[in-house]
Amino acid sequence: MSQLKQRSFRRIALLLGDQLNAQHSWFQEQHPDTLFVMFEMRQETDYCQHHIQKVVGFFVAMRHFANALANAGRSVLYLTLDEADNQQSLTANLDAVIDACAATEVWLQQPDEYRLDRQLLEWVEQHKKVHCSWFDSEHFLTERDVLKQWFGTSRNYLMESFYRRVRKQTGYLMENDKPAGGKWNYDKDNRKKLSSRQSLPQPLLFGHDVTAIVKMLTQAQVKTIGNITAEQFIWPVTRRESKQLLDFFVTELLPSFGDYQDAMLVDQWSLYHSRISFALNTKMISPRYVVETAIAAWQRDPERISLNQIEGFIRQIIGWREFVRAIYWQFMPDYERLNHFEYQQALPKFYWDADTKLNCLHHSIQQSLDFAYAHHIQRLMITGNFALLTASDPNAVDAWYLGIYIDALQWVELPNTRGMSQFADGGILATKPYVSSGSYIQKMSNYCDTCHYDVKAKTGENACPFNLLYWHFIDRHHDKLVKNGRMGLILKQWEKRDANEKRQIIQEAQAFLDNLPRS
Numbered sequence: 001m002s003q004l005k006q007r008s009f010r011r012i013a014l015l016l017g018d019q020l021n022a023q024h025s026w027f028q029e030q031h032p033d034t035l036f037v038m039f040e041m042r043q044e045t046d047y048c049q050h051h052i053q054k055v056v057g058f059f060v061a062m063r064h065f066a067n068a069l070a071n072a073g074r075s076v077l078y079l080t081l082d083e084a085d086n087q088q089s090l091t092a093n094l095d096a097v098i099d100a101c102a103a104t105e106v107w108l109q110q111p112d113e114y115r116l117d118r119q120l121l122e123w124v125e126q127h128k129k130v131h132c133s134w135f136d137s138e139h140f141l142t143e144r145d146v147l148k149q150w151f152g153t154s155r156n157y158l159m160e161s162f163y164r165r166v167r168k169q170t171g172y173l174m175e176n177d178k179p180a181g182g183k184w185n186y187d188k189d190n191r192k193k194l195s196s197r198q199s200l201p202q203p204l205l206f207g208h209d210v211t212a213i214v215k216m217l218t219q220a221q222v223k224t225i226g227n228i229t230a231e232q233f234i235w236p237v238t239r240r241e242s243k244q245l246l247d248f249f250v251t252e253l254l255p256s257f258g259d260y261q262d263a264m265l266v267d268q269w270s271l272y273h274s275r276i277s278f279a280l281n282t283k284m285i286s287p288r289y290v291v292e293t294a295i296a297a298w299q300r301d302p303e304r305i306s307l308n309q310i311e312g313f314i315r316q317i318i319g320w321r322e323f324v325r326a327i328y329w330q331f332m333p334d335y336e337r338l339n340h341f342e343y344q345q346a347l348p349k350f351y352w353d354a355d356t357k358l359n360c361l362h363h364s365i366q367q368s369l370d371f372a373y374a375h376h377i378q379r380l381m382i383t384g385n386f387a388l389l390t391a392s393d394p395n396a397v398d399a400w401y402l403g404i405y406i407d408a409l410q411w412v413e414l415p416n417t418r419g420m421s422q423f424a425d426g427g428i429l430a431t432k433p434y435v436s437s438g439s440y441i442q443k444m445s446n447y448c449d450t451c452h453y454d455v456k457a458k459t460g461e462n463a464c465p466f467n468l469l470y471w472h473f474i475d476r477h478h479d480k481l482v483k484n485g486r487m488g489l490i491l492k493q494w495e496k497r498d499a500n501e502k503r504q505i506i507q508e509a510q511a512f513l514d515n516l517p518r519s
Contacts, residue, residue, distance in 0.1 A: 009035040009075065012097055012130075013107040016116065017044065017058045018409060020065045021283040022239050024138050026107070027069070034107070036074055037097055038066050040081040042088040042222075047115070048399050051226035053235070053372035054406045055217060056210050061237040061282055068238075082216050090116070091123040098130055106132045110144075112325070112411045114332045139283050141166060142322050144329040156428060157327070160185065163319030172291055173314055185315070186258065186308035194263040194271070196446050203270035204248040205234040206241055225352065225403060226369045234371070235278055235406060242279035246290060249274040250297040255305050258312035262377045264445035266359070269367045273375050274313070277407035280321075287317050316376075324415040327429055336398070336414055340426035341477060343391045346518040351383070351400055358465060359451035360441050361386055372406035377444065379405075380434055384421030388435055389469035390513060394424040432486040435473055438464035459504050465512050472509035475502070 010033040013026060017038075026036075040059055059081070066078040077097060079086045087093045094106070108124075111117045124132045143149065147157055150165060164184055167173060173180045194200075211230040236242045249257075253272040260272050279285050291314055298310040328335065350356040354366035364382040368374045374383070379401070387397045394417070401417045402408045419429030438455040442448040448455040448464075457463035474481065474494050481487045494502070 007101060009033055009101040009103050011035070011105040011107060012037055012094070012101070012103045014094065014109070015065075016109070016111060017062050018112060018282050019109050019137060020061055021137065021139060021286070022065070022068065023286065024109075026135070027072070027074070030073065032075075034075065035077055035097070035101060035103070036069055037077045037093075038062055039079045039086065039090065039093045041086065041090060041093070042081070043090055045081070045217075045222045048403045049223055049225055050403045051372040051406060052214070052217070052224040052228045053226060053233070054403070054408070055222065055224060056213050056228060056233060057235050057237065057278060057372075057406050058282070059213050060208060060210055060233065061284065064238050080216070081220055090119060094123065104130055106130050107135060108132060109135050109137045112137065113409055114328070115410070137283065139286055140322060140325060141170060141287055141318055142326060144326070147326045147330045159319060159323045162323045162326070163315060166318045166322060170318065172295060172318060173311060181307045186311045189308040190258045190261050190312045191444070192259045192263065193444055194260050194265055196265060200268060200271065201252045203275070204245055206236060208233040208237060226372055236284065239284045242276065242284040245279065246274065246276055246285065246293055249276065250294050254294060254297060254309055254313060256309065258306070258309035261312055261375075262444050264360075264378060264382075264447060266363055266446055266450065269371055269373065271375070275373065281407050281409055281412065287321065291317055321412065324429070325411050327415045327419065328411045331425075331428060335418065335425065335428075338418060338425045339394055340424050341391070341480070343424075344393050345391045347387065347392050347396045347400055348390060349517040349519045352519055357452035358386075360445065360447035363447060368404050372404065374405070379416070380421050381436060381440060381444075384417065385435055386466070388422050388433065389466070389473050390516060394418050394422045397422055427484070432484055433481070435470055436466070437470040438466040441466065459501075459508055463508070468505055468509035468512060471502075471505050475506060
């Protein structure tokens with residue numbers, strides 16, 4: 001390693017691209033005999049086809065973090081993707097660094113992705129010439145095996161039970177041993193539809209020039225998806241910017257977040273959402289810091305930030321985010337092979353270019369291509385809903401979601417996609433399949449107002465495909481769905497429909513599927 005200039009270090013400390021935690025105990029003291037190492041690698045750019053903004057976001061945030069460490073007096077080895085010494089493999093790079101600086105010890109933080117965890121565990125097992133020490137990432141509120149600790153071994157866990165226990169453990173939004181306001185969950189208050197005439201705050205965007213990184217990726221022929229404006233990269237790439245984005249959220253957006261967290265509007269991609277998931281998932285900020293900042297804002301002005309706004313946001317951070325991580329570690333590696341409905345179809349072709357007459361899908365996908373972002377309802381009830389209704393292979397769905405979003409790491413993507421969105425886990429995560437007809441989309445958005453299809457038409461040439469595909473799904477999987485108590489009312493509605501009407505719906509839905517271009 002030419003950068004080391006033949007200097008020796010007793011210890012190597014590895015930092016992965018999603019371990020940018022400046023508050024970690026590693027950095028609370030000086031370690032003059034420790035070399036902190038970070039690598040940009042083809043191993044990470046190529047394991048799936050990522051959005052260009054995702055690759056750029058990780059690399060520029062990593063570079064800022066490495067520079068901050070060096071400026072604080074730490075010894076840092078940072079290998080860019082085009083570095084001649086870069087082996088493009090995590091373990092090969094570690095081997096090369098150890099040999100170059102004669103290290104006898106390696107520090108590792110527990111990875112959050114199973115594939116990296118296995119890769120490092122196997123390397124440690126085979127690598128006997130150095131002593132390896134494992135450390136917690138010091139980021140999450142709960143442990144990897146928290147489900148087993150709290151609830152024992154089970155095939156099904158309830159997020160609500162988990163969420164309440166985290167609330168009690170942390171004391172967040174608690175009054176003694178009772179939930180603030182007397183209720184645990186205000187989700188029923190959080191389903192309001194936005195008006196297109198409603199004045200919305202403009203999102204806080206950053207303006208980094210990442211032309212050099214984009215050029216490097218192009219020269220290396222890294223295959224990516226999506227769009228980027230290299231001179232105006234909009235995402236936070238430092239802890240300071242991450243805190244700035246959070247402060248903007250609690251000041252400008254949180255007072256309306258809960259009310260409209262499920263709403264969708266044409267040409268409004270950000271709405272009242274915080275967009276801090278990239279900052280959180282790279283660990284530039286912690287869930288504890290996020291929650292305590294939001295709660296402090298609510299406590300300062302409870303008249304402006306009502307309880308349903310703050311509770312809806314806190315539930316996403318300490319409930320859902322922690323829960324999906326726990327599901328991931330409880331059920332991997334088998335979880336990524338589950339396929340409850342035995343789907344095998346490729347994704348519809350327009351998931352890659354947004355070229356569809358279905359307005360809701362066009363806008364949700366185009367937004368994803370332009371910003372590497374869509375909020376949870378767009379992911380669940382638009383793109384995810386359609387993928388499930390069209391019998392798309394969960395492997396293909398996983399790969400698309402993992403690639404297209406800037407915040408997507410497998411630990412958070414896989415349970416949300418294969419479990420919540422596609423019900424491919426058969427109910428480990430969700431209590432029912434999250435499918436809907438066009439009526440839900442119309443209720444929560446203005447997408448249907450300018451769509452080629454008629455959301456009110458149940459059959460016929462101009463009928464909304466979601467209407468046809470929804471009942472086709474119910475009919476096709478009746479034998480499996482009848483075992484799910486939450487699907488009982490819908491199944492009875494279908495059973496009571498006129499036989500000729502049912503036949504027409506099935507025929508039209510099947511014709512749509514037969515003519516749907518696949519990627």
